[in-house]
Amino acid sequence: MKLTRLTSIAALGAVAALTLAGCAANETAPDTDPGASAPAGEETTATLSGTIEATGASSQGSAQEAWVAEFQTANPEANVLYEATGSGVGRDNFKAGASNFIGSDRAFKIEEIEEGGFGACTSDDIVEVPNYISPIAVAFNLGDIETLNLDADTIAKIFNGDITSWDDEAIAALNEGVELPATTITPVHRADASGTQETFQNYLAATAPDVWTHEVSDEWPLQSGEGADGTSGVVDAIAAGDGYIGFADASRTSELGQVAVQNGDEFISYSADAAAALVEASPLEEGRQPHDLAFAVDPAAAPAGSYPIALVSYLIGCVEYEDPEVASLVKGYFHFVTSEEGQQIGAEAAGAAPLSADLSAKVATAIDAIVTE
Missing domain, CATH: 3.40.190.10 (Periplasmic binding protein-like II)
Known part of the structure; x- marks a missing residue:
């Protein structure tokens, strides 16, 4: 790990x-x-x-x-x-x-x-x-593998249940030289209503719309995968299960394997400054009072070098x-x-x-x- x-x-x-x-x-x-x-x-x-x-x-x-x-x-x-x-x-x-x-x-x-x-x-x-403001990490537990490159379509297919094994050719093509096991992938999501979950779904819908066709919500739209309560529940589930993958606030995932997420021609590892770059490029939502400051974050418009899954x-x-x-x-x-x-x-x-x-x-x-x- x-x-x-x-x-x-x-x-x-x-x-x-x-x-x-x-x-x-x-x-x-x-x-x-x-x-x-x-x-x-x-x-x-x-x-x-x-x-x-x-x-x-x-x-x-x-x-x-x-x-x-x-x-x-x-x-x-x-x-x-x-x-x-x-x-x-x-x-x-x-x-x-x-x-x-x-x-x-x-x-x-x-x-x-x-x-x-x-x-x-x-x-x-x-x-x-x-x-x-914090990055949402896509974290996994896969033996000694510490990092993997994944693009939006592949992440969406994993959480959609379309890719079910870690040695799938879509994952292998993005990670040349990495010996991927034939371990079953178990996606973990939040069992409770969660803004982190809604932010993650917004990323999938914006960047992989042909794959992630579900309505964005703070509830998980699928029956597949494994649900866990709260950030700590998701992190604990990933840590305990070989082949597990999930999403959580990055501050809680440092001992897990990490996905470098594709943005443009680069694969970006999470960091506070990379997440902030996405938020700083996002406008505040229109139609709100001056004391109601809500961001309209569009992961599909993430500027170069920014991490495209950022929690506000x-x-x-x-x-x-x-x-x-x-x-x-x-x-x-x-x-x-x-x-x-x-x-x-x-x-x-x-x-x-x-x-x-x-x-x-x-x-x-x-x-x-x-x-x-």
């Missing part, structure tokens, strides 16, 4: 252009009301207190653990409880009012927002900001909360996570790519839409 660590952690200097411009969230001006509006990116947090509960994306799990630890160290009277339930459960909980905020590997769709009914909020206006995960909260203390705590936590300090913590804990300076300014302004009075 592959034993290398996520290469992006060592390459943070190479993505300096993607560093946030906001200041650290625990830099507090004296005699400042923590509930008052602060300049973009400078939400004060030193006197924040109370408890907020969140559920959602398991892809953010490692980063959330690190963010919560640092935030609570700076704010001893604040408690942030994040449970990695998967994005679909997180969105359901937010609508039901069971979570004060959520992490999600996709933003709410415009039609979902128009339907309203966000039980966590006192209005139907929500804040959605990207906070975690979001923090989602209310513009208006019933409890001002909850509003202040959510706002302060959002500013911390998306600050320069917070993004570096995410990079070190999970290999995520820090937000760009331009995007970070928009994110800070969007977060300031949360009403704290």
Whole structure:
């Protein structure tokens, strides 16, 4: 199995252009009301207190653990409880009012927002900001083989069940000199509703449309393969099964074999900067409020050198909360996570790519839409 660590952690200097411009969230001006509006990116947090509960994306799990630890160290009277339930459960909980905020590997769709009914909020206006950009690795377990080159059609055929053996000629043609065993391929997918899964399907539909003809969804469209709950469940299943292959946030797959995914004439291994290059070339979706920042990522238009399967995960909260203390705590936590300090913590804990300076300014302004009075 592959034993290398996520290469992006060592390459943070190479993505300096993607560093946030906001200041650290625990830099507090004296005699400042923590509930008052602060300049973009400078939400004060030193006197924040109370408890907020969140559920959602398991892809953010490692980063959330690190963010919560640092935030609570700076704010001893604040408690942030994040449970990695998967994005679909997180969105359901937010609508039901069971979570004060959520992490999600996709933003709410415009039609979902128009339907309203966000039980966590006192209005139907929500804040959605990207906070975690990471490659989705296609990882496998195949003896001593550490890397394989695969194109979009071949990946789609594997997960579609059309290619069932590792020594298939389509795989062999892309990997000259590699001794491929006649081991049965077992594709692993998410059993739960997952934004990571939807991102992966979007890649297949965009780059292999003649093979992957299923409607893109956060649910898996096929009965074949093996399902597993959460990112950790997928990774554990691959690690335990000879011939298994699956997709998961790259931060959790470093001990598995890795697929270098074709983009143009190159086969690109995952890295934070290669994933960020795809996202940076993508526009924000039109028709949304200024505090609702959702990317329209098109893997088929991935620029040269970029990794074409990139996850953009979001923090989602209310513009208006019933409890001002909850509003202040959510706002302060959002500013911390998306600050320069917070993004570096995410990079070190999970290999995520820090937000760009331009995007970070928009994110800070969007977060300031949360009403704290």
